[in-house]
Structures are given as C-alpha cells and as structure tokens.
Amino acid sequence: MPSTQMNEKERVDGAAAAESQKNLRESEPLVEGPKGSPARKWIVVLVILAVVGAAVWKIRRNTAEQTGVQMMMAAQADRPTPVQVSSVQQKTMPIFLTALGTVTAYNTVTIKSRVDGQLMQVPVREGQAVRQGQVLAEIDPKPYQAALEQAQGQLVKDQANAVNARAEAARYEALLSAGVVSKESQQAQASTAGQAEGSIASDRAAIEAAKVNLGYTKIFSPINGVVGLRQVDAGNIVHAADTNGLLVVTQLQPIAVIFTLPEDQLPEVLKKSRAGDKLVVEAYDRAAATHLASGSLLTVDNQIDTTTGTVKAKAVFENKDGALFPNQFVNVRLILQEKRNAVVIPASALQTGTQGNFVYLLKQGQPPADPLAKKDADGPVIELPENKTNYYVMAQTVNVELTEGTQVILSGGVKPGDQIVVDGQEKLKNGSKVFPRTAPVKAGDGTTAELGMTSTTGQPS
Structure with a gap:
C-alpha cells in the first residue's frame, strides 16, 4: 500500500x-x-x-524640406515687384474735340484737251510735282498753225478789197455832187465799202480764234500740284469732247481735311470762330497714336445733316512734309482752349476700385508697421539688403477732371513731381514693396485732353 x-x-x-x-x-x-x-x-x-x-x-x-519651401516662399513674398513709374507733371493742356476726318486735295484738276488732234507728247512723269504754268501735254499744232495763216491771208485780201471799195465810194460821192450818177448808185457803192470793212473785222476775229486754238495745242498746269496716273499715251487722237482727261493734277500743299462735328458742339465752335479766334486742328493717324500735321479750321458748312445730326467742317494744313495724302483716314482734334498749370498723369496710371479712382504712389523706405527684418512663424529671419534704397507703394485716391486716351488731368490727390506707377499694378496692393524703373516717354503724351473719365482695373487693398 x-x-x-x-x-x-x-x-x-x-x-x-x-x-x-x-x-x-x-x-x-x-x-x-x-x-x-x-x-x-x-x-x-x-x-x-x-x-x-x-x-x-x-x-x-520632411521638416527640413518644409522649412526650405517656407523660406523660399517667404523670400519670394518679400522680394520687391518690378514696376515702371512716371512723374506727375504740371503743364499747359489743350482741351479739344475729337472727330473722324478724310483728307481731301485742296484743288483737283482733270487735264483735258480743248482741241481735237494727235497727242504729240506728255513731257511730265506720273507722280511728278509740277508748277502752275508748266507744260503738261502737246497736241499736233500744224492744222491750227495753218488755220491761223489762212485767216491772216484772208485779212490781207479783204483789206485790199476794202481800200478799193473806199476809193470807189469816194469817187461816186463826187460824181453824185456833179449830178453824173444817181443817188442809188452812190449808196450802193458806199454799202460795198462798208461790207469790205466788215470782212476785215471778221478776218481779225478769225485770226484771234486761230491763235487761241493754236495755243490750246499746248496744255499748261493751272495749279501747283502732283501729276497722277496718265490716262492717254502720246500718239493717240484726242478730242475736246472726250469724257476722260489726259491726266489729273492734285494740289497737296496746302491740303484739306473734311470732318464732322456733333450739332451740340457747333455753338461753341462758331462762337470762337466768329470772334476771330484761330482754332487749331491736329491730324493723327488711324490709330490716333501718331501726330501727322497741325493746321487751322477753315470753315463750317452752312447746314446740319438731319440724318446724322452732324455738321461738316473743313480744316487746311500746309502739309510741307507730305504727311497727309488725299482720301487718307485721320483722327481730328479741334482744340477749343488751353488749361494752364494742369496736373497731368498718364492714363495708364489711373486705377479704379471701390473707393473710386486712385493711383499707386511711390514711397521710399519700408511700408508702415513693417519691421526692418521680417520673420516667418516657422522660419529664420530674412535680412533686407544693406546699402540699398527700399521702395513701396501706397494707394492714393485722386479726383479726375479731364481725360483723353493717354493723359488725365487731375484736380486733387497728387502734386507735381510725385512718382506714380504706370505699369505693373496688377501685382500690387497697398504697401507692396517695389523695384521702380522709369517708364519711357511716349510720343504725343501730354499734348491734349478732352472731357471724360478713364477707368482701368485694379483695387487698392
């Protein structure tokens, strides 16, 4: 167990x-x-x-990469924006009305033959400048020279007959006194002498007509001008009844410009014109950018077109440099007055925002409330360049009085000499740092202005 x-x-x-x-x-x-x-x-x-x-x-x-990106973004944000600047100017500015016009020749003549015959020569070239009285064409003079000589021969013949008729009339007068011949015979002889005198007068007129026709065989320029394209070549038979002429001569100096004005502007124009004031008219190209010529108002039509509500006006230009050409389309400026001591800026500088019209005013230094060194929340301190002038812009509200395509007249907001931004505003806001460059001066800036207001995009921040 x-x-x-x-x-x-x-x-x-x-x-x-x-x-x-x-x-x-x-x-x-x-x-x-x-x-x-x-x-x-x-x-x-x-x-x-x-x-x-x-x-x-x-x-x-990852943290290092994010820090690098943040530093790069901070550096880019702190980098000044390149802009173009221009100075506010104070000068005299003409106030004008604008219109569309067409250049017309001051005189245009179609050269035609006044007699029939063969065109022997045209001693001028197409496009050649000709003077008044210069030969332009020649018709065969032989038939007209012969007609002149025939008339002169007839005069000699009739003068001889007249001498004989006067002698017979004197003899019959003496025979009538002696009672040898009847009164009727004496009167008949006196009538024959009178007819002989009439033939002489007729012959002299025929001679003058022949001389005129002979003179018509040479065609002279009636004006100073430029020859156009030839319509008929030498060797052709020309007639006085021909519809087309031999050539056309156009007067270019001076030259005219036809333009239209609205009927509501007519009273002011007529008031100055009737007062004897010379109204200056300036012609510009199709784009209204290039100044072509300066002239003066010649006349205003005597009626208003009821269809368009405008009235035609005509200005004349010396056109010494040939800048104007017939049928050329131009922009017309009719100067009515001059505004003195006007404060003027380029139209490209004007901006429009919720506060109205404004410009970006260039300032030197750092923007208000901006420290000398800007620190990112998670990045290092970004030091500004040393020994280098810093600039920034502030949005300045302005009051526009008058404006035209390229220039604006101000009644307040800036003063002459102020620097304003004229290009690059799309990237700016109030207090933006900038790198300024002087804007190039454009042809035609500051020459004229008209009633109106110019608006561009952009708002102050």
Whole structure:
C-alpha cells in the first residue's frame, strides 16, 4: 500500500514537471539560436532601434524640406515687384474735340484737251510735282498753225478789197455832187465799202480764234500740284469732247481735311470762330497714336445733316512734309482752349476700385508697421539688403477732371513731381514693396485732353 501511494505521487509530480516545461517553451521568443543565449535579446533591441532611427530620419527630412519651401516662399513674398513709374507733371493742356476726318486735295484738276488732234507728247512723269504754268501735254499744232495763216491771208485780201471799195465810194460821192450818177448808185457803192470793212473785222476775229486754238495745242498746269496716273499715251487722237482727261493734277500743299462735328458742339465752335479766334486742328493717324500735321479750321458748312445730326467742317494744313495724302483716314482734334498749370498723369496710371479712382504712389523706405527684418512663424529671419534704397507703394485716391486716351488731368490727390506707377499694378496692393524703373516717354503724351473719365482695373487693398 505504501508502495502504491509512492508510485502515484511520482506520476503526478512527473506530469506537473512536464506541463511546466511546456509552458516555459511557449513563453520564449521565436528566435533561433542556442537555448537561453543573450544574442536573441540583442537582435530584438537592434531591430527596434533601426525602426525608430528610420522614422526619426524621415520626420527630420520632411521638416527640413518644409522649412526650405517656407523660406523660399517667404523670400519670394518679400522680394520687391518690378514696376515702371512716371512723374506727375504740371503743364499747359489743350482741351479739344475729337472727330473722324478724310483728307481731301485742296484743288483737283482733270487735264483735258480743248482741241481735237494727235497727242504729240506728255513731257511730265506720273507722280511728278509740277508748277502752275508748266507744260503738261502737246497736241499736233500744224492744222491750227495753218488755220491761223489762212485767216491772216484772208485779212490781207479783204483789206485790199476794202481800200478799193473806199476809193470807189469816194469817187461816186463826187460824181453824185456833179449830178453824173444817181443817188442809188452812190449808196450802193458806199454799202460795198462798208461790207469790205466788215470782212476785215471778221478776218481779225478769225485770226484771234486761230491763235487761241493754236495755243490750246499746248496744255499748261493751272495749279501747283502732283501729276497722277496718265490716262492717254502720246500718239493717240484726242478730242475736246472726250469724257476722260489726259491726266489729273492734285494740289497737296496746302491740303484739306473734311470732318464732322456733333450739332451740340457747333455753338461753341462758331462762337470762337466768329470772334476771330484761330482754332487749331491736329491730324493723327488711324490709330490716333501718331501726330501727322497741325493746321487751322477753315470753315463750317452752312447746314446740319438731319440724318446724322452732324455738321461738316473743313480744316487746311500746309502739309510741307507730305504727311497727309488725299482720301487718307485721320483722327481730328479741334482744340477749343488751353488749361494752364494742369496736373497731368498718364492714363495708364489711373486705377479704379471701390473707393473710386486712385493711383499707386511711390514711397521710399519700408511700408508702415513693417519691421526692418521680417520673420516667418516657422522660419529664420530674412535680412533686407544693406546699402540699398527700399521702395513701396501706397494707394492714393485722386479726383479726375479731364481725360483723353493717354493723359488725365487731375484736380486733387497728387502734386507735381510725385512718382506714380504706370505699369505693373496688377501685382500690387497697398504697401507692396517695389523695384521702380522709369517708364519711357511716349510720343504725343501730354499734348491734349478732352472731357471724360478713364477707368482701368485694379483695387487698392
């Protein structure tokens, strides 16, 4: 009995030891190596450290990249914007009316033959400038020279007959006094003498007509001008009744411009014209950008066109440089008055926002409430360039009085000499830093202005 209990106890203890050994094996890490070796623990530690190190490196790399981008963006935001600037000017500005006009020749003459005959020569070139009295064409003069000589011969003949007729009339007068011939015979002889005198007068007129026709064989220019394209070549037979002429001469100096004015502007124009004021008229090209010539108002038509409500006006230009040409389309500016000491800016400088018209005024230094060094929330301090003048802009409200395509007259807001931005406003706001450059002066700037208001895009911030 005691032996049986002993065996049972040993069996239970062996089962418990086996179960304990099994649990110990399950609780150990699945790392190969010698059982109970510390190498497994070090391998686990190294793996954990590698994972943690890689994560830290990745985080720091991303942070550095973000910092670089932020620094670049901050530097770009702090970089001055390039702009063009111009000075506010004070000068005399003419006030004018604008119109569309057509250049017309001051005189145009179609040269025609006044006699029939063969065209012998045209001694001028097409496009040649000719003077008044210069020969333009010659018709064959031989038939007309012969007609003149024939008329002159007839005159000599009739003059001889007249001498004989007068002598006969005197003889019959003496015979009538002696009672040898009748009164009727004496009167008949006196009539014959009178007819002879009439023939002489007729012959003289024929001679003058022949001289005129002979003179018509040479065609002279009636005006100073320029010869157009030739219509008939030498050698052709021409007639006085021909519809087309030989050529056309056009007077270009002076030259005229015909334009129209609205009827509501007519009273002011007529008032100044009737007062003896010389109204200056300026001609510009089709784009109204290039000044072509200056002239004066010659006349205004005597009636208004009821269809358009306009009246025609004519201006004359010396045109010494030939800038104006017949049938050329021009923009006309009729100057009515001059505004002295006007404050003028380029139209490109004028902006319009919720506060009305404004300009960007150039200032020297740093914008208000802006430190000398600007620091980003997560970035380093950005130092401004040393020994370099800094500029910024402020939006300045202005009052527009008069405006034209390129110039604006102001009645307040800026003063002569102020620097204003004329190009590059689309990237600006109130207080923006800028890098200014002087704008080039355009031809025609500051010459004229007219009633109106110019608006451009952009708003002050």
